[in-house]
Amino acid sequence: xxxIYILWLRELKRYLRSRVQxxxxxxxxxxYLLVLGFGMAPIFKRAGYGNYLQFxxxxxxxxxxxxxSIFSGLxxxxxxxxxxxxxxxxAPVPRLQIMIGRTLGGATVAVIQGLLVAVICVIxxxxxxxxxxxxxALGFMxxxxxxxxxxGVAIGSSLQDMQGFQLIMNFLVMxxxxxxxxxxxxxxxxxxxxxxxxADPLAYGxxxxxxxxxxxxxxxxxxxDLAVLVIVGAIFLIVGAYxxxxxxx
Amino acid sequence: MIHVxxxxxxxxxxxxxxxxxxxxxxxxxxxxxxxxxxGKTTTIKMLTTLLKPTSxxxxxxxxxxxxxxxxxxxxxGIVFQDPSLDGDSSAWENMEIxxxxxxxxxxxxxxxxxxxxxLFELWERRNEPVKKFSGGMKRRLExxxxxxxTPRILFLDEPTLGLDPQSRNQLxxxxxxxxxxxxxxxxxxxxxxDEADRVAHRIGVIDHGxxxxxxxPREIKEQTGTESLEDAxxxxxxxxxxxxSADAADKVRQFAKMWxxxxx
Numbered sequence: 452x453x454x455i456y457i458l459w460l461r462e463l464k465r466y467l468r469s470r471v472q473x474x475x476x477x478x479x480x481x482x483y484l485l486v487l488g489f490g491m492a493p494i495f496k497r498a499g500y501g502n503y504l505q506f507x508x509x510x511x512x513x514x515x516x517x518x519x520s521i522f523s524g525l526x527x528x529x530x531x532x533x534x535x536x537x538x539x540x541x542a543p544v545p546r547l548q549i550m551i552g553r554t555l556g557g558a559t560v561a562v563i564q565g566l567l568v569a570v571i572c573v574i575x576x577x578x579x580x581x582x583x584x585x586x587x588a589l590g591f592m593x594x595x596x597x598x599x600x601x602x603g604v605a606i607g608s609s610l611q612d613m614q615g616f617q618l619i620m621n622f623l624v625m626x627x628x629x630x631x632x633x634x635x636x637x638x639x640x641x642x643x644x645x646x647x648x649x650a651d652p653l654a655y656g657x658x659x660x661x662x663x664x665x666x667x668x669x670x671x672x673x674x675x676d677l678a679v680l681v682i683v684g685a686i687f688l689i690v691g692a693y694x695x696x697x698x699x700x
Numbered sequence: 701m702i703h704v705x706x707x708x709x710x711x712x713x714x715x716x717x718x719x720x721x722x723x724x725x726x727x728x729x730x731x732x733x734x735x736x737x738x739g740k741t742t743t744i745k746m747l748t749t750l751l752k753p754t755s756x757x758x759x760x761x762x763x764x765x766x767x768x769x770x771x772x773x774x775x776x777g778i779v780f781q782d783p784s785l786d787g788d789s790s791a792w793e794n795m796e797i798x799x800x801x802x803x804x805x806x807x808x809x810x811x812x813x814x815x816x817x818x819l820f821e822l823w824e825r826r827n828e829p830v831k832k833f834s835g836g837m838k839r840r841l842e843x844x845x846x847x848x849x850t851p852r853i854l855f856l857d858e859p860t861l862g863l864d865p866q867s868r869n870q871l872x873x874x875x876x877x878x879x880x881x882x883x884x885x886x887x888x889x890x891x892x893x894d895e896a897d898r899v900a901h902r903i904g905v906i907d908h909g910x911x912x913x914x915x916x917p918r919e920i921k922e923q924t925g926t927e928s929l930e931d932a933x934x935x936x937x938x939x940x941x942x943x944x945s946a947d948a949a950d951k952v953r954q955f956a957k958m959w960x961x962x963x964x
Contacts, residue, residue, distance in 0.1 A: 457800040465788045468829075535786040541748060542801035543773035700750050 454544045455552040462523065462556025466563070473567075476519065480568045484511045484575055487634065500636060508569075508577040509588070509664050510633025513595060513657040516565040517631075520596045521624055523557025524603015524691075528610055537700050550695040554604055554688070558596035565592045580665045588663040594680040595656035601687035608694035627653050637670045655679040701726045701853060701885040702747065707756035709742055716742040718909035719756070724902070726852075729879055729886040731900035733893070733933060736942045739909040740889045741781065744857050747887070748778050761852050774802060776853040777846030781861065783838055787831035791822050791841050794830060795848055802849035809848070816844040820874055836867030840874065847878055856888040860895060868892070872899050893930040903929075907937040 466473070488504045488511075495503035530536035539549045566589075579585040606619055630644075631653035640648065648654050649671075659676035662669035671679075702724040709717040717739040724730040734740050745751040747758060749765040749772060758765055765772040785794055792813065799809035817823040820840040830838060839859055846854050856875070860868040872895060879886050890896055896903055897917045904914040913920050913936050917929055924935040 453800050457797050461786065461789065461793075461797060464793075468788060535784055537780055537782075538784040538786075538798065539801060541750065541773060541778055542798075543770040543803070544801055700745075 454548045455555065458539070458549060458552025459556040459559065462553065462560055466560040473564075476515075476564065477567060477571065479518070480511045480515045481571060483514065483634075484508065484568075484572060488575065504576055505578070505580075505665060506636070506661075506668075507634060508572040508575075509660040510631070510657050512565050512568050512572065512592065513631065513653060513660060514628050514633055515568040516561045516592055516595045516656075517599050517628060517653055518624065519564040520557055520561035520598075520600040521603040521606075523560060524554070524600050524605070525607045525616065525619065526557075527553070527604060527607030528613060528616065531607075531698070531700075536698075540698065540700060546696045546698075547692055550604060550692050554597070554600045554691065557600040557603065558593070561596040561600065562589075562592050565596070580667075584663045584666060588660045591656055591659035591663065591676070591680070594659075594677075594684060595653065598652055598656070598680060598684040598687055601684065601691040605687060605691040605694045608691070608698050627651055630654065631657050632670065633657050652680065652683045655683075701728070701761055702730075702887065703757075703759040704743075704747070705757045707743070707746065707758065708754045709739075709746060709751065710754050715909050717746070717753075717906075720906065720909070720911045721756075722904050722911060722914055724885055724887060726885055727879070727883040728901045729876070729888070729899055731896040731903045732887065732889045732906065733896055733903060734889075734906035735937050738906045738937075738942075740906060741857060743906070744778075744855055744887075744889065748776065748855055749773060774849065775851055776855060777849065777851035778855040779839075779842045779846050779857065779859050781857040783842065785830045785838055785842060785845075788829055790827050790829055791817065791833075792826040794841065795845055798845045798848050804849050812848055812850070816847055819877070820844040821870075834867075836863050836871070839863060839867070839871060843871065843875060847882075847884070850882065851884060853885045853887060856886065858889055858891065860890060860892060868895065875899070893928070893933055897929040905933065905936050912936050 484504075484507065488507050491507075492503040495501070495506065500506065527536060540546065542549075579588075606623075610616075610619075630648045630651045632648060633653070637645070637648050637654065637658075655671060655676040658670050659673055659680065662673045662676070669676075702722075704723070705721050707717055707720045708715065720739075720743065732740055732743065742751065746753050747760065747765065749769045752766060760772050761775050763772045763775070786797065789797070795813040795817070796809070799813065804812070814823070817826055820843065822837060822841055822844065825833070825837075830841065833841065843854075843856070843859065854875075860871060863871070875886060876899065878884055888900070900917065902914070902916055903920055905912050905920070913923060915923070921927070921929060921932050924932040926932040926935055
């Protein structure tokens with residue numbers, strides 16, 4: 452238990468100490484929120500979907516949590532040859548504890564980032580439809596963070612060096628984001644696209660957040676969202692733990 | 701303290717370590733020497749549970765590192781060829797994390813951390829992030845950390861690589877001090893023959909995966925009829941240069957150098 456705690460604490464301290472990084476990492480979500488949010492608003496309204504800023508805010512929060520959690524897992528890659536990972540891997544503790552400590556730490560950082568972006572969204576004019584259900588959106592944020600922190604660890608444990616990083620970014624992280632319905636509604640899509648989006652775990656996370664923030668606006672329904680995220684999260688955690696246990700130094 | 705018997709490690713058709721046997725007594729400083737790619741690091745990895753031997757046996761303090769991994773790990777400390785500190789944490793925090801990972805009780809952890817940081821002359825700067833430390837300071841911290849859980853054996857894989865003579869001298873005098881005070885067995889590799897000559901009680905020379913000589917520095921010099929250990933080493937291993945092809949580790953190493961500006 453103390454092992455998990457100290458590794459979790461380390462991730463958190465590292466995050467809180469890199470103030471510049473915190474500000475920089477808020478840049479991209481703000482770009483989507485402010486530029487796309489206000490830029491697309493008139494068209495969105497004319498199409499009869501209502502206020503675009505209200506729609507995109509949960510998506511941008513989800514994106515922040517996705518990026519932050521998946522990168523914390525991939526940070527393993529960096530640590531792997533040079534950093535601290537080796538120190539933890541030769542310690543007389545089960546690797547599972549190390550993996551859980553890292554994953555929870557990365558997920559916690561991702562949730563904090565998500566909350567920061569949520570505050571920015573509110574400042575920009577985002578108003579949750581119901582304050583009673585809004586706290587449940589935090590629950591979905593936590594689930595998204597755990598799902599993708601675990602995925603990050605699974606990928607980070609499997610790659611040999613940093614060269615695969617760009618590949619992961621372009622062929623995994625960006626598609627997960629664009630196909631999640633963060634930026635456009637998933638209703639009324641043509642067949643292949645609607646199937647692909649239904650296979651994207653982030654789609655359920657963002658849909659869940661949206662249904663909690665803006666009551667009644669949902670594609671899959673909150674219970675389905677919850678179930679999918681819990682199942683996918685469990686699978687990714689198991690795969691992540693397995694891949695992590697196979698790392699050779 | 702360390703018993704190695706007919707140790708073999710092959711990767712496919714390549715045999716990195718070929719039928720190596722040696723013993724290291726308790727409290728001894730043993731230097732393991734050899735050119736690049738001779739099998740030093742592979743041997744250390746097998747001794748420290750990171751690699752599985754193809755055949756042969758290893759006993760650390762009577763334990764088989766393969767079958768009783770965690771017990772064996774608690775009994776040794778290791779300083780890797782590449783740094784393994786957490787650059788964003790302070791010296792104190794690095795010690796703290798290590799103490800928790802090795803189940804050192806809270807009170808002893810604090811007491812020993814203070815003792816070791818003072819001995820290795822890092823106490824004044826214990827609260828600074830490690831990334832601000834010089835190469836020599838980082839090495840000292842890693843070695844101090846390796847001693848924290850009072851190991852019976854300390855493995856040092858080229859600990860003085862890239863350090864200036866002052867730092868190297870200081871580092872070895874600290875290692876010797878703890879070796880004498882706590883009777884810790886030290887197993888080290890280095891490319892600096894003068895260091896091995898001064899520090900080590902006994903030496904093993906490995907080349908092409910085979911142990912080609914072993915004994916005290918004096919015995920090895922006598923065996924080869926040479927004046928210095930460096931000449932003895934060249935006489936034993938030849939003068940040809942060993943070029944290794946770059947593997948993934950080397951690539952990441954270069955990448956890290958490029959991006960960290962030599963800070964890590």
